[in-house]
Amino acid sequence: MESVIQTWANVAMSIFALIALIVAYVEYKSHNKTDEHKLFSQLNRRYQENNDIQYVVKYLRDKEPSGQEPSLYQLELFLRFFEELGMYMSTNSLDAGNADVFFGFYLRQLYRTHRGKELLARLNGDDSQLEYLNTLKRKIHIEQ
Secondary structure, eight states: OHHHHHHHHHHHHHHHHHHHHHHHHHHHHHHHHHHHHHHHHHHHHHHOOOOOOOOHHHHOOOOSSSSSOOOOHHHHOOOOOOOHHHHHHHSSOOEEEEHHHIHHHHHHHHHHHHHHHHHHTTTTTTOTOOOHHHHHHHHOOOHH
């Protein structure tokens, strides 16, 4: 009789431990998604509010740009934003699919359009020093 009680006690403790593990995992995933959402919100705000980044975005977006080409500083700032995005993705802080949805269009415009390629040529065609940017391009499938 004692062994039956001990067996049931072990089964109950195992079930309790399994439930506790599942609850901890769900809370962990929920916390990570909340952190990812906060980070995306911060990045998106900075992306939208930075006049230099938006100048490059407007230049890439407009069919007939009305102003001058972005300065080298503006272009570098634009690329550094994507470098940071790639860094967050490489540490699994951000999901590649979400990064693509939020920001992929303009990165593609830079690498795939004539106007974007002209801007890149001003860097002597060399963005290889931007390690995380190149990781980002691979993860969201941007080929040059």
